[in-house]
Amino acid sequence: MTLSETAAQEIRESTASTRRRHRRWPRANISTLGYALFLTINAVSLWGGVFPFYPYEFHTPQITFAFSLSQLLSFVGMFFLAAAGAFYRPSITRRSLVMCGALPIFFGSFCLVASLFIQPARMVFVILAGVLLGAGTAGFALIWQRYFSAVPVDTGTFSLLLGTACAPLIYFCMYLVPSAMTVYVVPLLLVPLCAVCAIEADRSVDFEQPAFQDDPRENPHVYRHFLSEYAGSAIAIGSLGFASGLVRAIPVVNPSFGDATNLASMLGMFLAAAIFLALWRHGTFTTSVVDTYLKLFPVTAICLLIFPFLEESALITLSGLIFMVFSFAYVVMVLQCAQISRDVGLNPMFVFGFFGGIVYLMQDLGFISGYGLLAVSQLEFVDYFSVALIGLFVVTMALFILRGPGAEKSANIREIEFLPLEETPRVDTAPALQIEDEKSEESASAQSEEAEGNADMQPAKAEEKPDEAAIELPTEPSAEPLVEHESDKRTTSVTAKDGGHLRDRLSKQCLVLQDEYRLTNRETEILEMLVRGNSYARIAEQLFISENTVRTHTRHLYAKLGVHKREEILDILEAPQQDRSSDEQASS
């Protein structure tokens, strides 16, 4: 570990130790209830989750398969439609779309009830119900994703996780409702309540953000870059979806598996939410869908490997485990999509539409493959061997795509970030900058010089617009290079991409500010690039985001730092931390 890395760690630990004492969760709001209700509706509506509440004669393989397939296809179709709509008609994503989720679920549920009464047209009603329920649940998923991506990061992440953790409780309460009523409770009670929560939550969303206002066709490179960067991640989660789709086909021929997979699904989401909340409580951390996939891959692979060799009772548990893994990954995917939208400034419905479309398409393929194999084989013996083999092949191929030869680990993948929880009252921060002893200064300086090579030491000049006027940078010899040489095409980002590696004194100062002012990794990257004299256009180009997004991050940055122009950022950077703390205390 280099001295600079030690310094970075000390900064983090020092600041973290002072923060550990007075952490406070963000306030839960109505979106928590709404999201929990949505996940419950989802669990009861998707995959024939409502079937346990229907008479036994309803559970025929034909009905279950027709319902599940029509539902899944419309579910996937809705995701791709949303992605296309967000790209070609972004204005649609600024509208209140709650009814696009509520009405299809409402009418879909009644189509399912109608199929009980009108037996000659039962299959027509079942398919219609599947299509409507699939479209409705996907619609709600997209609406909630839009909300969580558009609100401040703390509020969004906390509400999402808390709602996810609460959903199993509401789901299990559904078992207390008399079965004759459950099919009515969902469309008449849960769906309107969820819609009301979504309408109320949407009122706090600022649709003037670049993610909603920007026309994607004006920044196609940003979207292209996103697609190329994240296709692997989506396929990775999709491979877990494929495995879950395979085991979801088993209840069609063997209904005893149905309840187990439903319960495991809710349990997986609960575990994911509980683990992330516990980790967040403990301190700040980052993760990503790729990390999660790499951790979950062995579990899924082992489950699939031993799948054909177990008794049916153990198979039910194993199926549950595979679905639990997917549910866990789904929660991470939702968080990842929100992070990408916020950091890159992409329309959240495009991001989630893309991820959800790929993941659920692969799940559909898994379901169809599984059903095909099981339906063909059930005359003689249930061919779990082929099911396991094809599942193992797909999850392994995803690993190959992510980590195989030729697969480059991208530095631009955004990690899901859990900022340190806010504190009240503000604690006295430890003198973290005291670590700026002579040795570390020299070491950082030397390392910086080595890294920068012939970096231009001159102040940056105004490049384009008046509001982007480059700051007057200190020219004294002790100052580190504040702007990169034009020929230096490396990114200026430090904290996010170098994993906390300190390149020079300025990087270190930015890192201190990040901890002190709860800046996100993206804001810290932009902070550093700004003080190095980069223009908005340059920053946008280097980070593959639009200039509007850079402006938005800068606005957030200024608000957090309490400054109005770049020069003031330099003042903050140069001021010893004790001074900043006392200034803030005095002003508060």
Place this chain on the structure above:
Amino acid sequence: MSGIAFGLSQITLVFFTTLMPTGALAFTIAALYLMCAHLEDAEKTRLEKFLVLPIAIALVGLIASTSHLGKPSNSLFVLTGTGRSPLSNEVMASIIFMGLAWIRWLVAFGSKPRVGLKNTLTIAASIAAVAQIFFTSNAYAIPTISTWSLPYTQVNQVLEAIMGGALLAETTFCAAHTPIKRAFSGGLLGTSAAATVACIVFQTLQCIDFANASSTTADATLLEPFYASFIGLFAVLAIAALIVAFVPFFRKQPHRLASISIASALMLIGIFAMRFAFYCTYVNVGMW
């Protein structure tokens, strides 16, 4: 089947007859007040949202009552008996009230004020609530059940709805921080107290009347000690609820939500106990 066993087998209907009329009346009081009183916009909005409290109470009762329906299609078959079956009338009235009240609550979240629609729904839901209480009380005046076919059965059910409904309405106002006049608040508590006294009297009369309700095979007078003990429990809980509600009212304490909530809970438990005892007194004219 013994009386207590029958009462336990009908426990979901005990929940229904306790919660549904109480919630319906509380909703009616709160919604009519919202319609008629001069409140600030913020106060209106808040009270509109808190109308969900009586609706939720009523809804729990309605959902509980469906436990014996078996499968979803049966619930619709029950409705086909509307007009000729008191049970179907009761269910239909409950569903109509619940539907109207639910829509009234949902309309409050719309982007437009829709005052006319809200008022229409409030009036319709209030009428449906009264009908619900009427049909529920009538559903138990069954000629073949001698202990239920007494003149006090219906009166008691209406009084129980008033006892609980008035307190629950007061709880709704307190939860929503609605500025209601002291006289109106006192009127609600007074109504609940008067209904409590009347209900204890009529329940006692019903207990005494069991002597005239014996069937050919059962002696209903044997039920008197059992029923009397539940009247005692009911009276204790109801009076405790009223004391908890009245003390902060007389002390003019501004924040009474905790006490009024406890009072409502005590009152609902008391009504629940009395309803349970009522179901336990099931004596068919032909058999025990």
